[in-house]
Amino acid sequence: MTSTFVLDQLKRNQINDLLEKGQRYDGRRFDEPRSLTIETGVIPKADGSARVRLGDTEVVTGVKIQPDRPFPDMGDKGIFICTAEILPLAHPTAEPGPPGEDVIELARVVDRGIRESGMVDLSQLVLEKDKSVIGIFADNSVTDHDGNLFDACSCASTAAILTCKIPKWEIINDKPTLVEGQKSDPPITTIPVAVTMARIGDHILVDPNADEWACMDARITITTNSNGNICALQKGGDDGFTPEQIIQCSEIAISAGAKIRQKLEQLRQGR
Amino acid sequence: MGGRDSDLVLLDENGIRCDGRKVDETRNISIKAGVLKNANGSAYIEFGDNKILAGVFGPRDVHPKHMSDTDTGIIRCRYHMSPFSVTERKNPAPSRREIEIGKVIKEALRPAVMLEKFPRTAVDVYVEVLQADGGTRCAALDAASVALADAGIPMRDMVSACAAGKVADTIILDVNNEEDQAGQADMPIGYMPNLGKVTLLQLDGVLTPAEFKKCLETGIEGCKQVYEIQKQALKDKFFANGEQQS
């Protein structure tokens, strides 16, 4: 959350008092995320898209796919890049202008979670080795900010990529040329799911909303893949975790992640 | 990260790594405290082939004023890589990676520094990577921590950092540049040794839950080793040549 958001003290006290009694302000269990709705194909002009609503946080993600030059030293792999932006309309304290460190961190964490999982088999996205590859760009726009943009953006990106269609290009006269009317499914190897947990005192809470975000001591985002393995992690916030708490968080991330993965699997099957 | 093919043998049949180290060995580390005249506190670290300088100012007046907090001091951190620090010259403008690392280091130091004692002030931490060779954020955090102590800013604990990782399906301590590029996982860790709290933690790469636990434990052991070096650096500044205290 942008740093100028001040949570009123009364609410802060209420949240803490309830936590001591084993309750959350909005009635959820400690390991329960907010309600999650995923719609795909909401931006027909994009090659893939999704709108995710996680509680009152909303993200719209578009996937654009186009030919590109490969990265040096990686001529046999396609390109995957993920970005994120908090639109000024998402929150009163969000400002237009170049991204601050919070947004940069958000984009990089979401990108790493998907990239490190190997979700898209980039070796299947080569048009001409060392010269021309397919680039998949997932751009997240946060339209409503009520905490935990990491999970919302991650989910929206994953959903948009799962349901995208990759156009076909052929190399003609040394240039990639679009072949109309032939699209294929993306080469998916695994489904990454990010789970963010906040620590308030000794309590670990899954999917903190904006109020919990404002009073948390620290947070951790853990991304797992379909094998139940951990493929990315980011600790954030002004305080820390004991090693035991970190292991606890990893276990929660695996089980909570599995439940969200089921929803994403359904999208894939619904094609 | 990505596990590129490489001719490099990351781990041979004797358990020796590509730079001759054993799996639980860190690279050579040396730290010198109080190396700059103008900064309130400073430190220079060599961690393997990493060469990093940290300077600290504060607590001091905050500009712009709207950034100051009436209840507590704030901490700001800038992590920057010099253009000549890497093989291919790096554009001097701050990259998104540098901004994220600055944030992550700031958040690793924040729990250690007793900022509530200095409302309306800022502690500014500046870290400059002069030569990079894998694990710069941990080395930077180690230097920043010493610089803060050197400045006499009250701290609850030091922050000591080291990375652990996985190459050739084996958990290793202190990932160097080649191991980061060609290995399977890299986990930088920042740890407060006396309070037992992890304040920097990231992961790139895939680990099973059991590997995750081992990687974390291995890294924390590395952090404890770094702590002893940080302590000696501060002692050497004030008692060079093993002179006695009064």
Next chain:
Amino acid sequence: MADNKRRFVIPGEVITTGPYRPEQNVILEGKKIIATKVGISEIYDDSVKVIPLAGKYIPKSEDLVIGKIISHSSLSWEADINSCYVGMLPGSDVFGRNFQPDTDEMTSKLKKGDLIAARIVNFDRSRDPLITIADRELGKIDSGELVRISPSKVPRLIGKQGTMIQAIEMATNATITIGQNGLVVVASENPDGLLKAKKAIQMIDEQAHMANLTDKIKAMLESNSV
């Protein structure tokens, strides 16, 4: 280390456990007394503290400090007092109770760069410390050189009942004004004396925590070279 009640500590180290009162630069965590600064820990009968080897000046009421004017508004001057906060010197302190901000010219009395000997009136962390120069021995400093040392070394520079500073002044014919904030002004008509005095002050800053300092200073002052 002959005396095991004093040892070098860094932040986070446990000095001791038990029913001690935590004093400067230590905190109590459960039963453990933990150092919060780099310094020398001292365990007394009922309390523990750390003598810091570094750190900025924390203003205390009644302290004599040396300040450098860095700016002013129409109502007050701001002075660098080697602390986390700037010292505030109200215009009324200099112009008297009938101070008129629009007619009384601030810069006619004190301007940017001027050095002052001042006293801390009061300090609470919610606002900048208030200082005053309205006393006979306070006010603008017209001559001398400014030397900065760590505030934690000031007691050593003064010495037991002023013996150290007196020894330096006598040996160098210098007048030395010491601010509790680590700013020191050295004035002397004799350029060699000035140099020697500055060197003595510098030696104390670097070695106050080490053994045999008094002898070393004495030897340096008595020698003909600096």
